Amino acid sequence: MNGATKATEPPGLSPESRAPSPEPCALLVEFDSPGALLTAAEQVRDAGYTKWDTHSPYPVHGIDEAMGVRPTRLPWLILALGVLGCAGGLLLQWWTNATDARQFGFVPVNFKGYAFPISGKPTFSLPANIPVIFEMTVLLAALGAFFGMLVTNNLPLFHRPLLVQPRFRRVTRDRFFLVIDAADPLFDAQRTAAWLGTLGGAPAEPVEQPESPRRLPRAVGIGGLIVACLALLPPLFIAKARVSLSTKPRIHLIQDMANQERFKAQQAQPLFADGRELRPQVPGTLARGDPGAPGHEDPHFYTGQTGEQSSSFAVPEFATTFPPQVEITEPLLRRGQERFNVYCAPCHGLGGAGDGIVAQRATDLGTPGWVPPSAIATDPTVLERPHGHIFNTITNGIRTMPPYGDQIPAVDRWAILAYVRALQRSQQARLEDVPAELRPELR
């Protein structure tokens, strides 16, 4: 209220009291009803003015037609950006999900896609892509609507001469205004003012160009420049880190799972009476290889080795026979086949030719340190190995092959071995091995 009473005082702000009246930058007419504003707007429109506007405390129905405002072109911008977001979202997902490092050699490796098969889904599939497409469409369309509205309205506008006009303050309460800009080609300070006086509102009032400079204060520009320079620092640090070497461990903004809070073996721990973090073993616990643990009482069955092992450095003696409790029967071979296909075939291939899917992919990608799996069905070295040696390899692993002793029970390992022998036999078969009634089918 204080500001309003001050505004009605006519001190030096009144145009008449100003000594040399400069050219006004606009003319302002006040109306006291929306109806009067509408009528006046129609007349100004028909008179051919182009740079003018109306102001009211609330949206006035029909003002667009009365002013002859063209329908906004904003929807076209929004549509274009929406379509762009849609296409961009689709392209992004195609690139990241359905292309991989082997394609598009000209692209730097940091910008390559990752075509990983995930739970058997196709790498590129519309149903999965729609949520992202939808969000991207909405995002770009909304940004287009917001910034497009600002730009087409010439916003943000930090200063308008109108806003210092005392009379104009009532536009947020109960008065309606029509303003003609001096930049209008038909504008003539005297004639236009006289004509505006006949439109049914208050007499036209000139709006003066304020004396404040039109340019931004220098401090604002410098401040903006400093902020812009500071904003370049983080990307510069990142760029430097990407191309240089460092001896320090890298900074984890988000901790890896390995770096979690945990107790360490030799720490003190007040939770327990003895103050030790490391708990003693439960009585009766057996370590692997202890007397009494599995494998100790029957090394042939559990390790594939015969004879006493004096030390772990001694050259092992491998069994050349299956242990007595493993009987070679058809069910055992079928079990072996089933286990082989589960555990071994991914690398060694279903036929034992060393062409499993993992091996193929690792070879394709050129994974460093990868040793191709043996073609166990044909490789002469493997053919000559005693049973116990291959059993030992399954149990303890070799080269890049991990040990399977913990995952596959001993009896299944023997079954797998039996099946491996059958595979080898199938690759070395002679004509006599084929049953007589099937021989005509051979070529």
Added chain:
Amino acid sequence: MNPAASVTTERRRMGGGAARVAACAGVIGALGLAAGVLLGRRAGWDAFFRSYLLNYCFVLSLALGALFFVLLQHLTRAGWSVSLRRLAEFVAATMPLLAVLFLPLLVPLLTGMSAVWAWASPDAVAQDASGVLRHKQPYLNVPFFIVRAVIYFAVWAGLARYFLRKSVAQDATGDPRLTLRMQWWSAPGMLLYALTATFFAIDALMSLNPHWYSTIFGLYFFSGCVVGFFALLALLAYGVQRTGGLTQSIPVEHFHDIGKLTFGFVVFWAYIAFSQYLLTWYADIPEETAWYRPRQGDTWWIGVSLALLFGHFVAPFVALLSRWPKRRTGLLAAAGAWLLVMHWLDLYYLAAPAGASGLAATDVSLFVGLGGVFVFAIVRRMTRSALLPERDPRLGEALALQNV
């Protein structure tokens, strides 16, 4: 000032031709029903009742959409829609008739036909190896189903009659307290509506595949109801104006708003339908994909699915996106007719037996039959009252509606 005084030249009651329209629709409907029964005797009652359920759900969904519209306008104290509200009240007022038309569907329930609702057949439950039907027996059994149906129709018919009666009573007295009373009842009415419509969708349509479940199904059915109703509303308003009624009370602004709401609910339907599909697709669990599998199985069903995708979403989305077609009453009515067909197809997608390929003769004849009876009931009710709430205190707001 009486706002109604500002418009005087339009006709606010149905003309003499309305009785003829009602009679025609009634005769066509009766013929359609008779043809349906005859075809059903030849083709087998399984197909007949499936077709009856499909077409029954179609007309019911339109009345449910209308009831939603009426409740929503009171709940939000809407002023713009007053001149359209009576049309929706007429459509919703078919509820008592729809309750009667539901009775034939008790036949497959009580005789234990497994082709419609498998859970209603003791044999099917006993032979179900998965045990799922037995597990669902406490909910999916015939007596409880009938109890629930009684509750649904009591709620719907009660609400529809209440809102039409109070509104018509206001035509005579002009009492603004009636508006406040209707406004008060709209809130509990909306809650009851949400629960009953959801459970009806589960009972009547989702339980056609009793092994399957989808937690969004009720909303899916509801979104279709509203799309169907707005399509019908555009057609009704257009039809009333073509016969010379309400030419000033329903200006192009109202058509524009109907178009906007149609557009919004078309998108909502697609959003819900896709939400159900995406989760099923991604989880890839057999008990959920079993429902989609036959619906993507052969050429016919792939065709139906694609027709829904493009006809129920893409085409109306593009057609109704801009302002221009929404302000052409004829175009909007044409879009309404198109969307009604698509809404029917949507219910076919939900209700038709998965093994079926192509339309059955009973599907078409019962569509004509139940559709005819439905139109008959609406038009006959329209001849008995004014076509808009003439003395509603917010009518002035509706007449002054402008889209900025």
